[in-house]
Amino acid sequence: MTTFTPTTEEAVLETVQWALSEETPVEVLGHGSKRGIGRPLQTEHTIDLSHLSGVTLYEPEELVLSAKAGTPLAEIETLLAKHGQCLQFEPMDYGPLLGGTSGRGTIGGVLAANLSGPRRLKSGAARDHILGVRVVSGRGELFKSGGRVVKNVTGYDLSKGMAGSWGTLGILTEVTFKVLPAPETETTLAIRGLDDEEAARAMAIALGSSGEVSAAAHLPVTVTGKVIDGALAGVASTLLRLEGFAPSVKDRAAKLKALLHPAGEIEEIAEAQSRRLWREIRDCLPFADGTQRCIWRVSMAPMEAHKMAANLRLGAGVDAFYDWQGGLAWLRMEADPEPQALRRLIAHFGGGHATLVRAPAAMRAVIDVFEPQPPALAALSRRLKQQFDPKGILNPGRMGT
CATH class of the missing domain: 3.30.70.600 (Ribosomal protein S10)
Known part of the structure; x- marks a missing residue:
């Protein structure tokens, strides 16, 4: 088995052109933090993008960042934090859930898996923040889509088309994301002791209010003790996160407490614990x-x-x-x-x-890992695959086709 570790976009292109000429399938990965999702691959060769790394452009005042696809997400988040900014869609880290370590995901993997987090309700997912991509297709061709600003386009939005494709249409070499200011502070209200149905109603009331709730989750009694070192153990917790400027957060928290007082006891979780809590929920x-x-x-x-x-x-x-x-x-x-x-x-x-x-891999090999598509959508997916990867050399079968 051969592992290719390209360090440049040109090397990625050459490797794909070689695989195409040999009609040999390849597995595409960054650091492999999400390798266990999807059908197991039967390939002799791997294209490892972990050495295709580095931020290529960051203009904080323009709210835009470009990076090579193998750049660790943790590195990007650290850079953004120094400038009081963040990826608003709060991408999940699958590493610990899949038996690996945290902080191993790459920025290319963020888009390929269309990651998001608890703020999905308010800010969407990766596809809603992507501005541009550079991609090597399964045809052995390099193309780019989008740019550094949001603008109207005609035809396919190829940047969004790469979202959730799991490396089956093309190999991302560089991505450009919109970044936004990070919230100044946050707090979480925890309503204690609700059952699942009561929690659903309480969250609906909160999201329908003027409280500008940025995340809402419910942890039943069997789960609530497994976050923030058991601080919420004992009874179920229905969680509402408020973010923004400190005076606004304080005012909205008071109003939400009054609104939801009939639901039950409400505790307030301060900023540091709140941030940790939502990271743990985000990463399951x-x-x-x-x-x-x-x-x-x-x-x-x-x-x-x-x-x-x-x-x-x-x-x-x-x-x-x-x-x-x-x-x-x-x-x-x-x-x-x-x-x-x-x-x-x-x-x-x-x-x-x-x-x-x-x-387990044996189980993933025989069942539909991803949601089966309706016939019309499945036909469209096959046509897209044919257009971008006609020989089926990129992550073949990972998504079941």
Whole structure:
């Protein structure tokens, strides 16, 4: 098995052109922090982008940053923090959940997996902040899309098209993201003791208020003790994050407390603990237990996800918690997953998407890891694959096709 470690865009292009001429498939990765997501690959060669690294442009006053695809996300976040800025979409770090270490993800992987975090409700995902890309396609061609400013385009928005493609359409060599000022401070209100349905209602009230809640999550009693060193152990916690200038945060917190007082006891979690809490929720650390027990990531209507999970428990052992006002359910299965049963329940409760983000390789090889697409969308995906990678040499089969 050969591992190629290009250090320049030209070297990436040459490697892909060689693989194309040999019609030999290759695995594409950065630091491999998300390698365990998707169907296992059967390739003899790997293109490792971890040496294609470095920030190529950063203009804080213009709110724009460009970096080579293999640049560690942690390095970029450190640079932004020095200037009081951040990636507003708060990208998740899958490393600990998949048995690795934190801080190993790359900026190219952020877009390839279309990552987001608890602020998804307010700020969207990676695809909503990408300004431009440079990509080597499976045809052995280099192309660029977008630029350093937001502008209207005609035809395909190729920058957004790379989001969530998991390296199956092209190899990102450089990405340009919009960056924004980081919140001055934050606090989290924790409503204690609500069941899943009560929590869904409370979060809906909070998000519908003028409180400008930037994140809302519910940790049932089986999960709440697994964050911030057990500080919330004992009863379920429904969490509401407020961010911004300190006087505004203080005022909005007081108003939300008054509004939600009938729901139950409300505790306030100060800035440092709040930041840590939401990082742990973002990275699904309550389920980062060092095992291979199957974990599903389910996105559906906020008021329906907990109902789906309750019905799923009637036939299987399931532990769960909820982000995105209840619209993102993390499910840890106590037995082998039954994807068809899970997906039937999701459809019954209004529809959504389920992705198997952790499971043994043998299991990932035989089931649909990603949500099966409707026929029309699947046909479009096949045409895109044909256009960008007609020989199927890039991460073949990772997404099931």
